[in-house]
Amino acid sequence: MSAPSESASPEVGTAQLDTATIDTGAIVETIARLVHEVIGEDIDFDLDISADSSFSEDIELESIEFVALGEQLQITYGEKIDLVGWFGELDLDEIIDLTVGELAEFIAACLADEAPAGGHGGA
């Protein structure tokens, strides 16, 4: 119940907004850090998160934890990231099967102010 919302460092997102090109690798790192924060004390295994990690298969994130992660990402990257709108374009299976890299690409696309393409990450 101790969501570390205040400790989510907004400077990561701010720094990326300043750069001309969005560094997807840095977003992956931010997602990995936030996943650890969301899962919290329950991590009892060595969780190595990369762009290829699937939230469901590899990280085994519960849906309610995925919602908490989305909330942290919203705090970190701001209103430009329309995660909920994106979820509405995907099937439940597609959301559950998302990888960290696909989520990072979506965030990068939002930050770059591109209209997120329809089938983004939903393959």
Add this chain to the structure above:
Amino acid sequence: MPEVEVGDLRVHYQRLGQADGETVVMLHGMLVDNLSSLYLTLAPVLVTSGMDVLLYDQRGHGRTQRPAEGYTIEGAVDDLVRLLDTLGIDEPVHLLGNSYGALIALETALAHPHRVKGLVLVEAHFAVEGWGDHVAHDLELAGFGLGEDDVQQWLDEFGGRKLNRLARKVEALIYETTIIEDLREARPLPPDALRSLDLPVMSIYGEHSDAIERARDLEALLPRLEMNLFEDCAHSVLFEATRTVRSVVADWFARVGAGDEIVARSTKVAVGEQEGEGEEHQEHVDFYKAELERRMGSAAAGTALRIAPKRLAADGADGA
């Protein structure tokens, strides 16, 4: 993670969409469910339609506290109304519930008609004669199943983190709270109450749902009901045909929002090519349920069943 104290209960909630839009409160199902299922399926379409969407984890579920008591239907209605009060939501709201959440939505509309302006009921159960015993039995069955050695062994070997966390939560709700006794006491909804429910109601059922008799009851009793019967789906219609449910729900709120008059009608809804297969799913559920019934029957040997939480002490000792 937004939380609010509602009486003695700390409630986790999420609020999305337009603060000045009409409010829709979403109510998830029982036991294995929490707000995430509606957050990922139906909340997005209502946010896109400019509505104010409130989702919360019910007592004992998700990230809301799990006190030992207070799991009656009246208690759940009370939790909802007090949550609205606490958040300062005075205007009548739309309620959208799935399964047990739909039951709570319906009961809230009957107990507090001035707080509710419309209902969306997905796979609504509601209390009829014998329902309390039936749901208490199903919860006992779930608890019994989780205590079985082969189930625990499977969870240990193949369940992984996610399923094991879910199993622990279900165990805790069944073993450490009064949910079974509370729901056993549920009183049947009087048919006259349903006849007098003067609200626009939209309901969705899978044609193979085990709650299909409730669909027939609602059709017979509710004066302003739009019934949508989904082909090739069962009780999990929200997950079996998410896209089609989304479009039916979006269409409903567009029409209700435009002030269209809602009259009783019944529609058969075809689902997408990738959707459905609910009958197959229901057969799996029935198969495992029958197997557990058989085992629990021989374990109880005709005496009153006492759930033996044999694994619970071990889990606690592990500090898990």
